[in-house]
Amino acid sequence: xxxxxxKYMWWIVPVLLLSACATPQPTLRGTGDLGVVIxxxxxxxxxxxxxxxxxxxxxxxxxxxxHASVVFSRDGRYAYxxxxxxxxxxxxxLTATIAGRVVQAGNSIxxxxxxxxxxxxxxxxxxxxIKAFDAxxxxxxxxxxxxxxxxxxxxxxxxxxDLPGNRFIYSLFDANEIRVTDLSDPKNPKTERYPAGKQxxxxxxxxxxxxxxxxxxGEDGLSMLDLWQPAQGVRAILPGYGRGEQALPVYxxxxxxxxAVAAGRAYxxxxxxxxxxxxxxxxxxxxxxxPVKSQPVFVMARPDGREVWVNFAxxxxxxxxxxxxxxxxxxxxxxxxxxxxxxxxxxxxxxxxISARDDNKVAIYDTATRRKLAELPAASPSGIFFTSRAFxxxx
Amino acid sequence: xxxxxxKYMWWIVPVLLLSACATPQPTLRGTGDLGVVIxxxxxxxxxxxxxxxxxxxxxxxxxxxxHASVVFSRDGRYAYxxxxxxxxxxxxxLTATIAGRVVQAGNSIxxxxxxxxxxxxxxxxxxxxIKAFDAxxxxxxxxxxxxxxxxxxxxxxxxxxDLPGNRFIYSLFDANEIRVTDLSDPKNPKTERYPAGKQxxxxxxxxxxxxxxxxxxGEDGLSMLDLWQPAQGVRAILPGYGRGEQALPVYxxxxxxxxAVAAGRAYxxxxxxxxxxxxxxxxxxxxxxxPVKSQPVFVMARPDGREVWVNFAxxxxxxxxxxxxxxxxxxxxxxxxxxxxxxxxxxxxxxxxISARDDNKVAIYDTATRRKLAELPAASPSGIFFTSRAFxxxx
Numbered sequence: 001x002x003x004x005x006x007k008y009m010w011w012i013v014p015v016l017l018l019s020a021c022a023t024p025q026p027t028l029r030g031t032g033d034l035g036v037v038i039x040x041x042x043x044x045x046x047x048x049x050x051x052x053x054x055x056x057x058x059x060x061x062x063x064x065x066x067h068a069s070v071v072f073s074r075d076g077r078y079a080y081x082x083x084x085x086x087x088x089x090x091x092x093x094l095t096a097t098i099a100g101r102v103v104q105a106g107n108s109i110x111x112x113x114x115x116x117x118x119x120x121x122x123x124x125x126x127x128x129x130i131k132a133f134d135a136x137x138x139x140x141x142x143x144x145x146x147x148x149x150x151x152x153x154x155x156x157x158x159x160x161x162d163l164p165g166n167r168f169i170y171s172l173f174d175a176n177e178i179r180v181t182d183l184s185d186p187k188n189p190k191t192e193r194y195p196a197g198k199q200x201x202x203x204x205x206x207x208x209x210x211x212x213x214x215x216x217x218g219e220d221g222l223s224m225l226d227l228w229q230p231a232q233g234v235r236a237i238l239p240g241y242g243r244g245e246q247a248l249p250v251y252x253x254x255x256x257x258x259x260a261v262a263a264g265r266a267y268x269x270x271x272x273x274x275x276x277x278x279x280x281x282x283x284x285x286x287x288x289x290x291p292v293k294s295q296p297v298f299v300m301a302r303p304d305g306r307e308v309w310v311n312f313a314x315x316x317x318x319x320x321x322x323x324x325x326x327x328x329x330x331x332x333x334x335x336x337x338x339x340x341x342x343x344x345x346x347x348x349x350x351x352x353x354i355s356a357r358d359d360n361k362v363a364i365y366d367t368a369t370r371r372k373l374a375e376l377p378a379a380s381p382s383g384i385f386f387t388s389r390a391f392x393x394x395x
Numbered sequence: 396x397x398x399x400x401x402k403y404m405w406w407i408v409p410v411l412l413l414s415a416c417a418t419p420q421p422t423l424r425g426t427g428d429l430g431v432v433i434x435x436x437x438x439x440x441x442x443x444x445x446x447x448x449x450x451x452x453x454x455x456x457x458x459x460x461x462h463a464s465v466v467f468s469r470d471g472r473y474a475y476x477x478x479x480x481x482x483x484x485x486x487x488x489l490t491a492t493i494a495g496r497v498v499q500a501g502n503s504i505x506x507x508x509x510x511x512x513x514x515x516x517x518x519x520x521x522x523x524x525i526k527a528f529d530a531x532x533x534x535x536x537x538x539x540x541x542x543x544x545x546x547x548x549x550x551x552x553x554x555x556x557d558l559p560g561n562r563f564i565y566s567l568f569d570a571n572e573i574r575v576t577d578l579s580d581p582k583n584p585k586t587e588r589y590p591a592g593k594q595x596x597x598x599x600x601x602x603x604x605x606x607x608x609x610x611x612x613g614e615d616g617l618s619m620l621d622l623w624q625p626a627q628g629v630r631a632i633l634p635g636y637g638r639g640e641q642a643l644p645v646y647x648x649x650x651x652x653x654x655a656v657a658a659g660r661a662y663x664x665x666x667x668x669x670x671x672x673x674x675x676x677x678x679x680x681x682x683x684x685x686p687v688k689s690q691p692v693f694v695m696a697r698p699d700g701r702e703v704w705v706n707f708a709x710x711x712x713x714x715x716x717x718x719x720x721x722x723x724x725x726x727x728x729x730x731x732x733x734x735x736x737x738x739x740x741x742x743x744x745x746x747x748x749i750s751a752r753d754d755n756k757v758a759i760y761d762t763a764t765r766r767k768l769a770e771l772p773a774a775s776p777s778g779i780f781f782t783s784r785a786f787x788x789x790x
Contacts (some may be wrong), residue, residue: 026423028421028423028489028490029470029472029489030426030468030470030471030472030473030488030489031425031426031427031470031471032426032427032467032468032469032470032471032472032782032785032786033469033470033471033512034470049470050469051469051470051512072427073425073427074427074428074445074446074742074743075424075425075426075427075428075429075444075446076425076426076427076428076471077424077425077427078425093425094423094424094425095423115743115744115745116743116745117428117446117743162743164699164701164743164744164745164763165763166745208657208658208699208700208701209699209701210658210699210700210701228701228721262603263603263605264659264676264677281659282659303788304559304603304604304605304788305603305605306559306603306604306605306623326623347469347785347786347787348469348510348511348512348557348559348786348787348788349510349559349788350510350511350559350561368559368560387427388786390427390742391427391742391743391783391786392742392743393698393699393743393744
């Protein structure tokens with residue numbers, strides 16, 4: 001009997017050991033080459049890595065991911081995914097699990113992380129305003145409504161970006177205003193207000209956090225705020241860039257987020273026009289106007305600034321064009337797939353990942369040769385976001 | 396008896412489980428907020444993290460770490476440490492162990508990682524040249540000697556930086572040359588040679604990888620190569636910036652590596668002069684000359700470019716000064732400790748880590764208030780390097 005039990009004991013021990021240690025052990029790995037691809041059709045994100053150009057995992061349960069956007073924790077481990085349904089989901093890229101989720105608004109279009117990495121801030125359409133959450137726990141720590149006028153109206157908020165000093169800048173679509181909220185002390189947010197042009201609909205901040213440029217839907221031109229000289233207020237730049245010409249129907253509002261700042265100039269998509277506008281930083285003069293294939297949506301600078309890559313609105317959304325910023329000439333036109341919704345460069349810019357929604361794939365190109373390096377399957381992919389965004393101001 | 400054995404079994408199982416699973420399991424964590432501090436006295440590096448401002452581990456056995464420098468793998472997990480003794484050590488930041496080590500030259504002063512992350516390249520004094528290693532295995536894949544003249548002489552190599560296209564740029568101290576080696580095909584390195592000024596001793600490349608500026612020891616001025624127009628060759632800039640004035644004895648050669656490019660201008664330490672030179676990118680005109688406390692060593696831009704922080708040569712190496720790049724005026728002068736050897740900004744610039752060798756500490760400051768946030772003990776700390784360098788060209 002003793003004999004039997006001893007035999008049994010030595011059998012059960014390794015089994016118990018195995019089952020205890022073999023609970024899915026996430027691989028120890030660096031997070032600098034990780035990223036996520038939004039799969040809007042299925043409400044999932046794919047976790048990918050850019051060194052081996054591989055898909056690592058899928059994470060489900062993120063709600064409505066149409067028009068979703070993503071920012072990252074300062075350690076590069078967590079992605080904060082903002083869904084159109086107001087959901088803010090914290091995804092652990094190493095375990096491919098949801099580390100936290102709050103439904104924080106009725107309708108949200110993105111967010112930003114504070115300079116110190118402690119706050120994640122959402123910009124909301126409904127109810128209009130910004131909300132700050134503890135980046136670790138997702139606990140609400142500040143709610144800053146975008147009130148305007150006298151009747152307690154609240155504006156849709158767009159163009160949110162982080163600034164040095166744990167400040168955030170954003171635009172009020174309905175109130176024609178740019179605001180800067182200092183969240184250094186989240187219990188006492190301090191907001192400064194700057195009257196701006198009509199209906200700002202998106203914005204970018206230059207990589208140094210100095211200039212904030214908002215595109216305007218309600219007038220012909222853009223609004224610019226120099227954050228090193230805020231007392232000068234908002235200045236109108238490129239006023240009437242489309243003046244005297246018949247406006248084309250706008251198929252999709254262009255985006256300004258993409259750091260389309262290269263070689264000391266900003267490259268901006270013109271609304272409803274087949275053009276990319278080139279503006280010199282500082283003087284704010286239009287230095288070129290580059291005719292492109294169709295209405296540009298994203299105008300994104302390769303990290304070295306030597307090239308700007310452009311995608312387009314329907315019905316030309318299968319095309320992509322490349323502008324050389326030294327000559328301001330088109331150097332390539334090609335078709336990576338059907339319904340190109342977004343593109344993301346690797347941190348040092350040797351490759352670009354392009355989502356082709358209607359081909360259910362992400363295509364990866366060498367940026368020097370424009371040769372395709374790989375393709376990954378994805379369910380209606382839209383946004384692609386890499387962890388290197390964690391280190392950049394204004395993302 | 397059976398009773399006893401069953402009791403015993405349930406006692407032994409948890410113990411076995413514990414001992415099996417408790418073999419030092421490195422913590423699963425992001426690598427975006429990691430870094431290393433060189434402890435030159437003990438030949439160690441400290442692994443640190445900037446979110447909690449903590450020391451995580453020490454790694455020994457790295458050889459002679461006087462004047463050591465560090466670059467990072469593209470995933471942020473590994474630090475490549477170049478020692479003065481020619482040792483190249485690959486340190487795993489997650490396990491705090493040595494993942495590989497080669498003694499690759501007699502005397503080395505640093506290295507760089509290729510755009511695609513596959514190569515780590517060392518710049519060597521003796522024997523003079525560059526060597527490329529597989530970033531995963533540290534296997535030698537290319538050896539490019541810095542031959543010059545007709546007698547098979549080899550020059551010391553300085554000012555190495557990575558460029559787009561898996562190219563590397565560097566200067567030949569003894570041969571008055573700048574060279575660009577294309578390592579896209581490591582078996583067939585292709586090198587272009589550009590005659591430069593006398594005795595280039597260090598260099599920087601602008602964040603976009605476009606302009607390479609080498610400081611000259613053998614003449615009064617600097618050499619500049621525009622990599623977007625390489626056919627124009629090297630141009631002399633700031634010729635004779637110290638002309639007609641008596642040279643001071645040079646206590647320590649200043650460094651040019653620190654991305655001292657801010658607000659469209661380069662901030663450069665003058666050799667043997669108590670000045671920081673300010674040069675406009677593109678026109679290469681001197682736009683200001685800022686008197687500082689002593690001979691500058693590192694002139695480093697805060698990531699937003701609004702401030703430039705300067706440390707000094709002996710006997711004033713306990714001081715630090717801060718220049719506002721908008722006004723080009725000094726805004727602060729303070730003493731963080733004795734023998735300030737290096738400083739490193741967090742990726743978004745909210746804090747700076749400063750090594751005070753003779754106080755055996757690293758001091759961490761809030762860059763907005765210049766208040767001290769924390770101090771960490773370290774044995775004769777010199778260089779401080781954060782993983783965010785992995786995402787930047789020219790580091």
